[in-house]
Amino acid sequence: MAKINANYMKLPGSYLFVEIKKRVAQFREKHPNADIISLGIGDVTQPLAPAVVKAMHQAADEMAKAATFRGYGPEQGYDFLLKAVVKGDYLARGIKISEDEVFISDGAKCDVGNIQEIFAKGCAVAVPDPVYPVYLDTNVMAGRTGELKKNGYFAGIIYLKGTAENNFCPGPPSEKADLIYLCSPNNPTGAAFSKKQLKKWVDYARKNESVIIYDSAYEAYITEPDIPHSIYEIPGAQEAAIEIRSLSKTAGFTGVRCGYTVVPQKLIGRADGDKIKLNTLWNRRQSTKFNGVSYITQKAAEAVYSEEGRAQIKQVIDYYMENARVICSGFAKLDLKMYGGVNAPYIWLKTPKGMSSWEMFDHLLAKAHVVGTPGAGFGPAGKDYFRLTAFGDAERTKEAIERIGKSF
Amino acid sequence: MAKINANYMKLPGSYLFVEIKKRVAQFREKHPNADIISLGIGDVTQPLAPAVVKAMHQAADEMAKAATFRGYGPEQGYDFLLKAVVKGDYLARGIKISEDEVFISDGAKCDVGNIQEIFAKGCAVAVPDPVYPVYLDTNVMAGRTGELKKNGYFAGIIYLKGTAENNFCPGPPSEKADLIYLCSPNNPTGAAFSKKQLKKWVDYARKNESVIIYDSAYEAYITEPDIPHSIYEIPGAQEAAIEIRSLSKTAGFTGVRCGYTVVPQKLIGRADGDKIKLNTLWNRRQSTKFNGVSYITQKAAEAVYSEEGRAQIKQVIDYYMENARVICSGFAKLDLKMYGGVNAPYIWLKTPKGMSSWEMFDHLLAKAHVVGTPGAGFGPAGKDYFRLTAFGDAERTKEAIERIGKSF
Known part of the structure; x- marks a missing residue:
């Protein structure tokens, strides 16, 4: 009788990004015309460098x-x-x-x-x-x-x-x-x-x-x-x-x-x-x-x-880090507490108004049509935090930050 | 103190193909001009299909x-x-x-x-x-x-x-x-x-x-x-x-x-x-x-x-299986016992004259400049067998079989 590796049963139900994907899919089904901006999964959006x-x-x-x-x-x-x-x-x-x-x-x-x-x-x-x-x-x-x-x-x-x-x-x-x-x-x-x-x-x-x-x-x-x-x-x-x-x-x-x-x-x-x-x-x-x-x-x-490749990828990294700057300065105006964004393409936001991180996820999806990543997905110490990434399109990132501002 | 996975210590020294590579390198060092034909590692040689x-x-x-x-x-x-x-x-x-x-x-x-x-x-x-x-x-x-x-x-x-x-x-x-x-x-x-x-x-x-x-x-x-x-x-x-x-x-x-x-x-x-x-x-x-x-x-x-891809890869598989046929018919003339080569690109040869499989490896490398794979590398039951593959170039495969014939 083939016994399984029972350690797998200790893992909680869903892998973080699978759960996010599921919630977004459910939202899309109810609101097929919503223009969702994802600053969630840490995935790049700019094309490969020409040298590559x-x-x-x-x-x-x-x-x-x-x-x-x-x-x-x-x-x-x-x-x-x-x-x-x-x-x-x-x-x-x-x-x-x-x-x-x-x-x-x-x-x-x-x-x-x-x-x-x-x-x-x-x-x-x-x-x-x-x-x-x-x-x-x-x-x-x-x-x-x-x-x-x-x-x-x-x-x-x-x-x-x-x-x-x-x-x-x-x-x-x-x-x-x-x-x-x-x-x-x-x-x-x-x-x-x-x-x-x-x-x-x-x-x-x-x-x-x-x-x-x-x-x-x-x-x-x-x-x-x-x-x-x-x-x-x-x-x-x-x-x-x-x-x-x-x-x-x-x-x-x-x-x-x-x-x-x-x-x-x-x-x-x-x-x-x-x-x-x-x-x-x-x-x-x-x-x-x-x-x-x-x-x-x-x-x-x-x-x-x-040499060519290095120069080309630097441009892309600068592009993303400019997004990080835009996000940080947008939130600074909103008086939201945040970390990161200087040596990394991630901005770590303290959730406002005592929201849990999944509440913040649902709030941003429903009110701003913006997808971020709930801090709780990264461990219990993240439960009052929320991750946004700088990997988006520059214009879309600006719009996302405006929408988030209006949602509060 | 970081303890290692001690199960690794149970494994014998070298992975099969690493050992083969080593012996071939040693031979090449001594005989830099030898024209070695490899029918050893099960690696393909024909280019990718145009559709791919x-x-x-x-x-x-x-x-x-x-x-x-x-x-x-x-x-x-x-x-x-x-x-x-x-x-x-x-x-x-x-x-x-x-x-x-x-x-x-x-x-x-x-x-x-x-x-x-x-x-x-x-x-x-x-x-x-x-x-x-x-x-x-x-x-x-x-x-x-x-x-x-x-x-x-x-x-x-x-x-x-x-x-x-x-x-x-x-x-x-x-x-x-x-x-x-x-x-x-x-x-x-x-x-x-x-x-x-x-x-x-x-x-x-x-x-x-x-x-x-x-x-x-x-x-x-x-x-x-x-x-x-x-x-x-x-x-x-x-x-x-x-x-x-x-x-x-x-x-x-x-x-x-x-x-x-x-x-x-x-x-x-x-x-x-x-x-x-x-x-x-x-x-x-x-x-x-x-x-x-x-x-x-x-x-x-x-x-x-x-459809295009299937037709193209079929040609390549037919090419390799023609090599298998060449190897089998060559050995049949030598009165060597062999298996496989009909539903697989592998020919499994019984080593002649009571040779061990690594002795056969060294013999073929030294006398025929042909690399094959010793059966012992696949388990103790392979110790009197030797694997040849049909993945080579057609002309080189023919030559290898001729050389092997002369070496005995």
């Missing part, structure tokens, strides 16, 4: 001829892309990462979800609250938690509470955590760790032999000079952290699928008394369960790192 | 304009591709599968590796021997086995031995297995289950409430009429089996990455006494840990199912 599209066309043509056709590529990614990543994202910032420490993947979500597999079931896990739900959910599925409690927290998880008081940048806990998920710039709060704050985490991890899983999918949106783009800007971090990056938000790859994970050779885990390289384990995981990223996608990703 | 390349170009152009740009797609795949799969692979054979039973992925290897996650750790697993190593390795990683024994078998696994006596089509075991991996047409033996043989498996699974994970990545190579292309051709199989398919070998997508998994709504697993739909669990798994396949890839995959 050009690279795709060239790669597709290579695949059309026997002489240049490519079959299976290396599970870890093609050399040309590994080199571009190392040079563009690390050497350029004075960080020494070698190509065999980088693993190209079909996106940060997969890596963030799969990385926990190489660790023991008994590891104590720390996750920020609020945060991108994948860190927590994948550990629930793997059996690293108890049941979901009535207060919305899972038993057995160390929650790192982001609050207005700590500027949504929680520091290390008093307990010992083995695996620590950090997201900076943060989704959903838009907060980003300073070097000083991040150093505390690296020191904590080195002292306790913990591993930080550092999700920096939004690093391209950092505008302030003291905010590190990579955790490896902190001395000693190669002995403390895995870094996960994505081209989804950097270069509009949400529908193209490419990211990467850095597992430094210096990073170790324990098996009984033995020290084991996590790089070896992740390489084994990827070689066994993954078959590499589309050649066409990898050539497209390489183009992101070209 | 055309669809890629069109999709890339859509991604270049804001009006037609696509961001995140559904984790389960786009409707257009789900419809094409249902119509082309199932309705066309009289099988009723609905779109919400199909999950598009970036390839069969990922799905085959990940599917075990939705089952309990305590499930008894049956795997063919010899077989594609991913079924076994991913269950070792998940902790469903004991240690590797000296005889090459893992403790706690039910092995389904494929031998010349059972034509490499083993029947159900006397023990109760909960999860059963079947691969038909088989990699590496080239054997394929008949309807009658497969019915025995479906009956066994229904009786024991087991789940068959049916890998039919090579169904496009079936030439004999009695061989089922889908396990769902067997009545009742929708209550007994998950089916995993790939475009890698069907349409040369090894470097493009697209496959799919069918989890019928009727298929259930047990959680204590409760019956749980496996479709719901897999949907949850994919929604949480996966972010869909590249839009460009999905449009390319859709083109495989067009």
